Amino acid sequence: MEQRLKKTGRLLLYGALTWLVPLLVAIPFYGPGGGLLVDVFLFKSVMIVVGGVTGALLLVHWFDGVQARHLGEGVTVGGVWLAMNWALDLLVLVPVSGMDIATYFGQIGLRYLLIPTMAIAIGYSTGRAAAR
Structure with a gap:
């Protein structure tokens, strides 16, 4: 039970970090009035890279301890982290930005599908490697 x-x-914790690290990196890109200080496309590119690197590092660390059910673990981890990122954005980012839900999912929310994609891919590949 304790385990x-x-x-x-x-x-x-790892799911929260996949959301928090990009948020903290984003803060210096905004001025005191809330306006973006750099080109929007540069900002979005930086956020995708930061989110991808953060997720990849956390997934590698997560799967280091997985001994069985690798693919299932990837599905579970990817689904939980995706849900957490969407929930945290809906609680924090959407109200602060004033975006409606459709705009949020079109501009930001769909990008989080990289989380389960990467988690499932790592689960699948680690499972195949373990079976060899």
Whole structure:
């Protein structure tokens, strides 16, 4: 039971980090009035790279301890982290930005599908490697 709670806590912590790290990196790109200080496309590119690197590093660390059910683990981790990122954005980012839900998903939310994509790919590949 204690092992399961520890794993769940780590799952939630890592999921929160996939959201928090890009948020913290984004802050210096905005001026005191809330306006973007750089080209919007440069900003979006930086956010995709930061989010991708953060997610990849956390996934590599996560799967380091996985001994079985690799693909299932990828589906679970990817789904939980995706849901967490969407929920945190809906609680924090959407109200602050004033975006409607459709605009949010069109401009930002769909990009989070990279999380389960990467998690499932790593789960699949680590499972294949473990089977060899």
